[in-house]
Amino acid sequence: MTQLGPGRPRLAPRRRQGQTPRAEILDAAAELFTTHGYGSTSTRAIAEAVGIRQASLYHHFGAKDDILDALLGETIAAAAELAERLGRRPEPATVRLYTLARFDIGQLCEARWNIGALYFLPELHGERFTRFRSRRDALRTSYEKLAAQVVAGAGEAIEARTLPFRLVETVINIRSDAGGVPEETRRAIAEAVLRVLGVGDDLAGIREAAEILARELRV
Amino acid sequence: MTQLGPGRPRLAPRRRQGQTPRAEILDAAAELFTTHGYGSTSTRAIAEAVGIRQASLYHHFGAKDDILDALLGETIAAAAELAERLGRRPEPATVRLYTLARFDIGQLCEARWNIGALYFLPELHGERFTRFRSRRDALRTSYEKLAAQVVAGAGEAIEARTLPFRLVETVINIRSDAGGVPEETRRAIAEAVLRVLGVGDDLAGIREAAEILARELRV
Incomplete structure (x- = not known):
C-alpha cells in the first residue's frame, strides 16, 4: 500500500x-x-x-454535495475569469464575445466528464447551491452585457441577448447525446452566438481578431 | 374511498x-x-x-423506467407528428422550420413539468431507452433536413444546420434555471433558429406566413 x-x-x-x-x-x-x-x-x-x-x-x-459544488464551480471558473478580463479590453464587443464563447465552448467540450449535465439536477435548486447559482448568474450576465453591446452595434434583436450563453451551453446537450462535439460544430456554435444577435457580415474577420486576442490573453 | x-x-x-x-x-x-x-x-x-x-x-x-419512457415520449410526440405533416407542405423551408420551432418551443414551455431536464439522466444511455433515443433522433433529423433546405436557400452556414434543434431545446435549460420562459424569449429563440442559418431578412414576413400555416394545420 x-x-x-x-x-x-x-x-x-x-x-x-x-x-x-x-x-x-x-x-x-x-x-x-x-x-x-x-x-x-x-x-x-x-x-x-x-x-x-x-x-x-x-x-x-x-459531504457529497460539497463534491458536487466543487465540480460545478470548475465548469464556470475559467470562463468567469476570462469574462472579467475581457471587460477591460478595448477590442470591439463582437470580438470579445466571440473570444469568450470560443473559449467556454472549448473548455466545456474538453472537460473529461460532461459535468454541465448536472446543472439539471433538482438538488441545485436548494439553498446549498445558492453560491454556485449566483456565480453562474454572474457569468450569464457577463455574456448578456457583451451581447447587449453587440446588439447596440447591430441595431436589432435585443431580446436575443440572452441566447449566446444558452447557445454555448448547448455543447452540454450535444455531449450528453452524442458523447463529443466535433470541431466544426464548436465553430458553428461560436459563429451562431454572433448570428443570433444580427451579426452576419465579416465573421471571418471577427474570428481572426478573436484568435489574436485569445493568444494575447493566453487562453 | x-x-x-x-x-x-x-x-x-x-x-x-x-x-x-x-x-x-x-x-x-x-x-x-x-x-x-x-x-x-x-x-x-x-x-x-x-x-x-x-x-x-x-x-x-x-416498472419505473416504463413511466420515464412514457414521459419522455410525450416531450417529442407532437413535434414529431407536426414535422411529418410539414414535410408534405408546399411552403418555403424557412416558414416550415419556423412553424415547427415555434410549436415545439411552445409545447416544451407549457408542459406542466420540465420533463426535458430528464434527457440528461445517465439512465437514458441504457438499452431500455433505445427506442426513445431513436425517436428523438428522428425528430432531430427532421429539423436538420428543414435547416439544410433553408441553408441551401441562404447559401451559407451549412454546419449550423444542427443548431435549430439545439436552440429549441434551450427552453429546457431556461426553464430549469428560471422556472419559466417569457413570450419574448420564445419568439427570440424561434427567430434565432433562422438567424443561425444565415436568414436575417424579412423575419416578420416569415413569422406571419408561419402563423397562417399554423392556423391551417391547427397547431
Whole structure:
C-alpha cells in the first residue's frame, strides 16, 4: 500500500486522473455522477473508485454535495475569469464575445466528464447551491452585457441577448447525446452566438481578431 | 374511498392533473422526477402521490423506467407528428422550420413539468431507452433536413444546420434555471433558429406566413 498524506493508508494504488487526492476524488465523483447518477452515487462508492477509505474522503469533503459544488464551480471558473478580463479590453464587443464563447465552448467540450449535465439536477435548486447559482448568474450576465453591446452595434434583436450563453451551453446537450462535439460544430456554435444577435457580415474577420486576442490573453 | 377501475380501492380522492389513472400517475411521476430526482423516486412514492396502491400502479406500468419512457415520449410526440405533416407542405423551408420551432418551443414551455431536464439522466444511455433515443433522433433529423433546405436557400452556414434543434431545446435549460420562459424569449429563440442559418431578412414576413400555416394545420 502506498501512503496518502500523514498516516493514511491507500487501499489501492492511484489509478485516477489528478495530481492530488482531492483531484482524484473529484475525477471519480464526476465519472460516477455523470454515468450512474448523482442520487445513486454514495461517498462510499466514490472513495472505493479512488481506492481510499471513506474516512479519507471526508478529510477533503464534508459531504457529497460539497463534491458536487466543487465540480460545478470548475465548469464556470475559467470562463468567469476570462469574462472579467475581457471587460477591460478595448477590442470591439463582437470580438470579445466571440473570444469568450470560443473559449467556454472549448473548455466545456474538453472537460473529461460532461459535468454541465448536472446543472439539471433538482438538488441545485436548494439553498446549498445558492453560491454556485449566483456565480453562474454572474457569468450569464457577463455574456448578456457583451451581447447587449453587440446588439447596440447591430441595431436589432435585443431580446436575443440572452441566447449566446444558452447557445454555448448547448455543447452540454450535444455531449450528453452524442458523447463529443466535433470541431466544426464548436465553430458553428461560436459563429451562431454572433448570428443570433444580427451579426452576419465579416465573421471571418471577427474570428481572426478573436484568435489574436485569445493568444494575447493566453487562453 | 372512491373506486378506480374494477374493484381497485383508492387510498385518497383524486387530486392529480389528468383524466385517467394513467395520466395521474404520469403527472405525479413527472413532478417527483423533476423536483426530487429520478434515482431518488420510488414507484411507491409515485403511487402515494397519486393516492393509489403500489399494486394499482403496476397495473399501468411494469416498472419505473416504463413511466420515464412514457414521459419522455410525450416531450417529442407532437413535434414529431407536426414535422411529418410539414414535410408534405408546399411552403418555403424557412416558414416550415419556423412553424415547427415555434410549436415545439411552445409545447416544451407549457408542459406542466420540465420533463426535458430528464434527457440528461445517465439512465437514458441504457438499452431500455433505445427506442426513445431513436425517436428523438428522428425528430432531430427532421429539423436538420428543414435547416439544410433553408441553408441551401441562404447559401451559407451549412454546419449550423444542427443548431435549430439545439436552440429549441434551450427552453429546457431556461426553464430549469428560471422556472419559466417569457413570450419574448420564445419568439427570440424561434427567430434565432433562422438567424443561425444565415436568414436575417424579412423575419416578420416569415413569422406571419408561419402563423397562417399554423392556423391551417391547427397547431
